[in-house]
Amino acid sequence: MDESKIIYEDDAHKVVMFSFDDETHEDAFLSVNQYLVVHQGIGVLVDPGSEAIFDELYEAVSEYVEIQNIKYIFFSHQDPDVSGSIAQWAISTKAKFIMSSLWVRFMSHYGFTQMDRVMTLLDHGAQLKFGDGTLKFIPAHFLHSPGNLSMYDSNSKVLFSGDIGAAILNAPEDYKKVTNFEQHKEHLLGFHKRYMGSNKLCRAWVEKIQRIDVKIIAPQHGYVFEDADVGLFLAWLSELKCGSDLLEELY
Numbered sequence: 001m002d003e004s005k006i007i008y009e010d011d012a013h014k015v016v017m018f019s020f021d022d023e024t025h026e027d028a029f030l031s032v033n034q035y036l037v038v039h040q041g042i043g044v045l046v047d048p049g050s051e052a053i054f055d056e057l058y059e060a061v062s063e064y065v066e067i068q069n070i071k072y073i074f075f076s077h078q079d080p081d082v083s084g085s086i087a088q089w090a091i092s093t094k095a096k097f098i099m100s101s102l103w104v105r106f107m108s109h110y111g112f113t114q115m116d117r118v119m120t121l122l123d124h125g126a127q128l129k130f131g132d133g134t135l136k137f138i139p140a141h142f143l144h145s146p147g148n149l150s151m152y153d154s155n156s157k158v159l160f161s162g163d164i165g166a167a168i169l170n171a172p173e174d175y176k177k178v179t180n181f182e183q184h185k186e187h188l189l190g191f192h193k194r195y196m197g198s199n200k201l202c203r204a205w206v207e208k209i210q211r212i213d214v215k216i217i218a219p220q221h222g223y224v225f226e227d228a229d230v231g232l233f234l235a236w237l238s239e240l241k242c243g244s245d246l247l248e249e250l251y
């Protein structure tokens, strides 16, 4: 694992980014980011990933929060690189699991059966009080999963966007932050064209996001977008042709 990186911090609140890279550069491992929000000692873990990274992530997370103080674990969608370790986190924490209603039963195939610990999100999302702020779960369906939500933390103004904004890159950096959006676009394009549902869906999500004050977009692969790059990314995404827009290339 790379060094973890604090991407937001004030007296009461912190957001930490963890990254696992394709260290062998043999394209056998998909690089991933995981995030931890801590408010006055209480944690929320975001897209913790697969069983393959569980032990190392557990160690890294425990540097920032008592594992027993992780209150919620959020899964943007059902993919193995997002939620494959749900059974391990269920054993090692007392956390509640937050995910789309579409995927709850699928979790049994990752060895998870404690359905009474799941807080189910319906399609329109939800808002949850957390410390003196809120966590907002925003619809992001078909971007790329049919039941997909983003999480916005009002204290840090970080939007955890799952696979939206993801770039498949083998470039371990101290801080995985976009510095040149024009150059970064080429790393976004291939992934978004094929994995995202359609331009109409991209626009629906962008319109929702533009109504909130976002300082950082933190995706599950690649680099985070900060400040001006947030707007540049949203503008790019709202113009993107992807998924069913490119039907003739697929069939």
Ligand SMILES: [Fe+2]
Binding pocket: 077, 079, 144, 163
């Ligand atoms: Fe995914």
Ligand SMILES: [Fe+2]
Binding pocket: 079, 081, 082, 162, 163, 220, 221
């Ligand atoms: Fe992913």
